[in-house]
Amino acid sequence: MGVPQQRRRAIRKAILAAAIREFAKNGLAGTTTQVLADSAGLSKAQLHYYISSKEELYEEALLHIIGKWKDIFFISADSTDPGQVIRSYIARKVRHSLEHPEMTRLFAREISRGAPILRNHWGALKEDVERASALINSWVARGLIHPVDPVLFLMNIWAVTQHYAEYDAQARFLLGVPDGEPLDPDLFAEEATRMFLLRCGIKPDDGAAT
Amino acid sequence: MGVPQQRRRAIRKAILAAAIREFAKNGLAGTTTQVLADSAGLSKAQLHYYISSKEELYEEALLHIIGKWKDIFFISADSTDPGQVIRSYIARKVRHSLEHPEMTRLFAREISRGAPILRNHWGALKEDVERASALINSWVARGLIHPVDPVLFLMNIWAVTQHYAEYDAQARFLLGVPDGEPLDPDLFAEEATRMFLLRCGIKPDDGAAT
DNA sequence: ATTTGGTCTGGCCAATTGGTTTGACCTTTC
DNA sequence: GAAAGGTCAAACCAATTGGCCAGACCAAAT
Numbered sequence A, B: 001m002g003v004p005q006q007r008r009r010a011i012r013k014a015i016l017a018a019a020i021r022e023f024a025k026n027g028l029a030g031t032t033t034q035v036l037a038d039s040a041g042l043s044k045a046q047l048h049y050y051i052s053s054k055e056e057l058y059e060e061a062l063l064h065i066i067g068k069w070k071d072i073f074f075i076s077a078d079s080t081d082p083g084q085v086i087r088s089y090i091a092r093k094v095r096h097s098l099e100h101p102e103m104t105r106l107f108a109r110e111i112s113r114g115a116p117i118l119r120n121h122w123g124a125l126k127e128d129v130e131r132a133s134a135l136i137n138s139w140v141a142r143g144l145i146h147p148v149d150p151v152l153f154l155m156n157i158w159a160v161t162q163h164y165a166e167y168d169a170q171a172r173f174l175l176g177v178p179d180g181e182p183l184d185p186d187l188f189a190e191e192a193t194r195m196f197l198l199r200c201g202i203k204p205d206d207g208a209a210t
Numbered sequence C: 001a002t003t004t005g006g007t008c009t010g011g012c013c014a015a016t017t018g019g020t021t022t023g024a025c026c027t028t029t030c
Numbered sequence D: 001g002a003a004a005g006g007t008c009a010a011a012c013c014a015a016t017t018g019g020c021c022a023g024a025c026c027a028a029a030t
Helices: A004-024 A032-039 A044-050 A054-072 A083-099 A100-112 A118-141 A151-168 A168-175 A184-200 B003-028 B032-040 B043-050 B054-072 B082-099 B103-110 B118-141 B149-168 B168-175 B185-200
Strands: none
Touching: A004 A032, A004 A054, A032 A054, A032 B103, A054 A100, A054 A118, A083 A100, A083 A118, A083 A151, A083 A184, A083 B168, A100 A151, A100 B054, A100 B103, A100 B149, A100 B168, A118 A151, A151 A168, A151 A184, A151 B149, A151 B168, A168 B103, A168 B118, A168 B149, A168 B168, A184 B082, A184 B149, A184 B185, B003 B032, B003 B043, B003 B054, B003 B103, B003 B118, B003 B149, B032 B054, B043 B082, B054 B103, B054 B118, B082 B103, B082 B118, B082 B168, B082 B185, B103 B118, B103 B149, B118 B149, B149 B168, B149 B185
């Protein structure tokens, strides 16, 4: 691949990052192509040279996010210890939420609108959820955790772990963390893990079901 | 008050409801005054006769929401039973989230943007949180519940209870509930209550700390 | 009947928007 | 070195937007 190809790729990457950043802040309609261009360090004409339309860039940003998530939040079924699986999953999700809040925010915005775009890509989501549900149900069947509705359990984990990306501003205010300083992922992951493990009947410290 | 005054008030109410509905869907910039007018059953000119600007209407909608919440989500300290207080609080929040998802969504959008408007009205929030925190701390001190960071505890309750308003579309898809049918508040409230009570060391069934 | 005050309408305008065009510039290839 | 093709900036365009205005309408008061 030649140098120009690399340059092209770098620009596209910058555009995508800018898109996620800006769309997350003010939504599809609330983000002008001029703002996108500025945010990506390009002129407006240059931006339009690389993208076909604002709407398509929006969809691309969403697809990029769910693709990335599929990689990061894989639930490995090879561990026999539910406590460890849950703990690791929550820790990864919290960390990602705090490190890339724009992704979570953009995703939330889209769902909150009724998911007009992502609606067409829900097949993958369903698959993942069903795989995770099956795993949780198998834990219940083997008596490793207390009975629980796996879908509600998963959705509640998402709710808690994603909350701190979306409500970053509120959390900072209530916890007294200034804007420059990062929020501590361990603080949230700790508490969330304790809660969900307790829900499963697992003592947070030793990882064994009661 | 005369009939014309009533009419005026009814129109303003319709405008406010339309504002919450539409702003929640597409945000401040994404909502045109024409759409607001249509949604309120008025002409655009008529709308502009009743409001001074789109931005001000947006702020009014936000203030209306937090004002309403202050009334609904008051945590009464007169009950000596933490379990009952928590259970009632969660039930009210879930019910409200499902019955008026637009309010929760609009609020979430604003916070997610960094709360540029609501930032100026955070005094009230802080007060409420501090009152609730004091109550929770007193429970801990009296040994009624297990030790817990009250702010994290509260934020996690919000996360879970508000989740189903924001992620309504996703929840419907995963639970297989068609768009016409309402989501069952008890299903979510049940699970959430169980979880947070367990976190406090309260057995969900009898309401006594272990 | 006429005045008066509030309400409403259609038409209008200035500003902004997404996107295009034109022509210049640069790099590669022959 | 010149032809070709990719890249870019400035000007531009059509469409949309928030908001305004002159006057029509209308109910109540005189």
